[in-house]
Amino acid sequence: MYNPQLTSDGQLRHLLSVEGLPKKILSQILDTAESFVGVAEREVKKVPLLRGKTVCNIFFENSTRTRTTFEIAAKRLSADVLNLNVNTSSQAKGETILDTVDNLIAMHADIFVVRHKQSGAAHLIAQHVAPHIHVINAGDGRHAHPTQGLLDVFTIRRYKPEMHNLRVAIVGDVLHSRVARSEIHALTTLGVPEVRVIAPKTLLPEHVEKLGVQVFHNMKAGLKDVDVVMMLRLQNERMNGAMLPSAQEYFKTYGLTQEKLDYAKPDAIVMHPGPMNRGVEIDSAVADGNQSVILPQVTYGIAVRMAVMAILAGNSASSIAGNGS
Amino acid sequence: MNLTTISLPDPEQLLTQLAEQLVPVITTNTALVGIHSGGVWIMERLLPLLSKQHTIEYGLLDIAFYRDDFAHRGLRAENKPSQITFDVEDKDIILIDDIFYTGRTTRAAMNELFDYGRPSSISLAVLINRGGRELPIAPQFIGAEIPLQAHQNLQLSRDEQGSFSLALEENLEEKNGKKLNVQSSAH
Numbered sequence: 001m002y003n004p005q006l007t008s009d010g011q012l013r014h015l016l017s018v019e020g021l022p023k024k025i026l027s028q029i030l031d032t033a034e035s036f037v038g039v040a041e042r043e044v045k046k047v048p049l050l051r052g053k054t055v056c057n058i059f060f061e062n063s064t065r066t067r068t069t070f071e072i073a074a075k076r077l078s079a080d081v082l083n084l085n086v087n088t089s090s091q092a093k094g095e096t097i098l099d100t101v102d103n104l105i106a107m108h109a110d111i112f113v114v115r116h117k118q119s120g121a122a123h124l125i126a127q128h129v130a131p132h133i134h135v136i137n138a139g140d141g142r143h144a145h146p147t148q149g150l151l152d153v154f155t156i157r158r159y160k161p162e163m164h165n166l167r168v169a170i171v172g173d174v175l176h177s178r179v180a181r182s183e184i185h186a187l188t189t190l191g192v193p194e195v196r197v198i199a200p201k202t203l204l205p206e207h208v209e210k211l212g213v214q215v216f217h218n219m220k221a222g223l224k225d226v227d228v229v230m231m232l233r234l235q236n237e238r239m240n241g242a243m244l245p246s247a248q249e250y251f252k253t254y255g256l257t258q259e260k261l262d263y264a265k266p267d268a269i270v271m272h273p274g275p276m277n278r279g280v281e282i283d284s285a286v287a288d289g290n291q292s293v294i295l296p297q298v299t300y301g302i303a304v305r306m307a308v309m310a311i312l313a314g315n316s317a318s319s320i321a322g323n324g325s
Numbered sequence: 326m327n328l329t330t331i332s333l334p335d336p337e338q339l340l341t342q343l344a345e346q347l348v349p350v351i352t353t354n355t356a357l358v359g360i361h362s363g364g365v366w367i368m369e370r371l372l373p374l375l376s377k378q379h380t381i382e383y384g385l386l387d388i389a390f391y392r393d394d395f396a397h398r399g400l401r402a403e404n405k406p407s408q409i410t411f412d413v414e415d416k417d418i419i420l421i422d423d424i425f426y427t428g429r430t431t432r433a434a435m436n437e438l439f440d441y442g443r444p445s446s447i448s449l450a451v452l453i454n455r456g457g458r459e460l461p462i463a464p465q466f467i468g469a470e471i472p473l474q475a476h477q478n479l480q481l482s483r484d485e486q487g488s489f490s491l492a493l494e495e496n497l498e499e500k501n502g503k504k505l506n507v508q509s510s511a512h
Contacts, residue, residue, distance in 0.1 A: 011399075028402050035387065035406040042409075044440035047390035049400075310390070314399025 004126055011315045014126040014135040015308050017144035018185040026189055030154050032307035033300070039076065040302065049310050050079035056109040058100065059138070060086045060116040065274055066138050066148070069298065070113045073305035077313075082109070101125050105133065110316070111309055112136065119143035134312040142178050147308060148273050149182025151301040153190060155293055156228055158300065159269050169196040169222055169264075170213075172232035172254060172281050173203045179273050180232055181211070188212045198222035199254065202244065219254060223263040231256055231272040234281045247280045257283040261291065269293045331471075336481060336489035339452050339468030340367065344374040346466045347419065347450060351375050354445070356416045360434050361387040361405050363423025363481045366489070367452055371421065382416075384409035391433035413442030419466075423481040425451040428462035453491075455479055 003020050007013045012025050039047055055074035057067055067083065074081045086100065101112065111134045114122045119141030126135040139145040160166055168187055174180045174197050187195050188211075197208060198216045209215055216222030223229060234250065244250050261270065270282075270292045278284045287294060357375070359368030365385045375381055389404040420434055431449055438444060450466035455473040473479060478494040 024402075032400065032404060035389070035404050038406045038408070039390070042441050046440070048436070049390050049395055311400055314395060316399075 007315060012311055013315060015146050016122050016126060016137045018146045018149045018182045023189050026186060029150055029307050029311060030157060032311060033154055033303040036303035036306040046076050046078055048078050050077035050313055053079045053110040053313055054082060054108060055079045055111045055113065056082045056084065056104050057113045058084045058086060063115055069301045070138060070305050073302045074309060077306055077309055098128050101128060111312060113138050115139045117141055132316040136308060139178055142176055144182050145178040146182050147305050148179045149186045151297060151304040152183050152230060152271060153186040154304050155271060155297050155300050159293060160227055164191045164193060166192050166228060167194040167226045168192055168228040169198055169226040170230045171198045173235050174199050174208060175203045175205050176235040177232045183230060184211050184213055196222055219260045220263055223260060226264045227268055229264055229268055229270045231282050234277055251280055255281055255283060256286050258286055261286055271297055331493060333491045333493060334469050336452060336491050340370055343450060343452060343466060343468040344371055347375055353379055354417050355381055356411055356418050357381055357383040358418055358420050359385045360422045360430060361385055364421045366483050367423055368421045382411040384411060386434050386437055388430060388433040388437055391437045393429055409441050413438060413444050415445045417446045418444045420447060420449045423452050424479055425454045425464050426457050428458040428460035431462050432460055
């Protein structure tokens, strides 16, 4: 089956979603990220891999954390970085996405990091560009956010290396979350035997159990004996109409407090992709508590994004050189 | 030269010879750095032989992010994190590799080392110098000189017990029109 993310010989060409990525490539990304973690701890936090390459961050939708971690990742690989906040630029004057992209290709961009509120935007660009140009999806609509999914799995692997022995709970607004889908795919591909989702029915997509997860509507039952609690942001800005009674009511039932966290294993870790709504989906005491790995997630996000860009840039080398010999 | 007449030395013996050369230069300021993977194996074996007077600091490098052929070959699927936990600043570093060939690996390793700090000196110790360098870089400490041609591939391997063996591969592809490997080995 044709997979636009892979080259004809099965190497990573674009990163559009975690779905459809073989375990071999997921492991390659995580193992390479492991090597980049050490780079950030050195005197000089840079390697020369992407010298002379240009990485373009095109953000059609705001995101400070994702854009800055992509930017710092590209800079630590020695790439030149161009940040385009398209909300405030030519798109406002009526330029199409592909025209924007073509103009950047004319400036010799090598890697595009794309965020868009429409699902499929990164796909569209990937199908448009020449073989030596790579596209990374940094979040498209409700569809996918693969580097976030990968950095979450990377964080889990660092704290809980025995992936085949884990119970992971994803809590909150799964319906509107592109992160949750990426996470579920990455976790199941890497052999995590039990992935749970905990949410009210109104915040779960139909047939969510087909993704291979167990569904809970109650925190006490859902969190029982889990190793990892992955909180999702309550996507207020995406919500049409009243799916929930109120933020306070939500916090009472699904907000993560220490009391609810105590149902999980005593050494369970707490994760959140950010930005957090303190007092809505997570209590401040838990977010800042000693089971929280929310800030390490941000640090590891840089290593994972470095790994993805390094692997992609390396694969344009082998596709140009034929067999890569 | 008739290729089948090359007799390979015993790598265990070369290791002893290399250690004998290194013993006199080791000071309290020396640190050993093995280059992944063969160089790390050699370093692991050298450490007990060299640290009889005092303990020696050591680390390991995977030069994957510093290779000069990344633009042609991309990133290998497997790489190991570099581990330099000591302070590189003002140290006398002995880089260790198994087989010295073009000098490009050594250059990459030196570039990476300097991203950890500014050492006082760097020298290079190798089990075998096979000749064919392409850069003005040469090893100071050498177990054996074995001049080889470009189509020959000398490989060090380590078995489960940790003992070394050498294998020479002749790539006769051009002569015979198809890939054919002739191996000779020494344990």
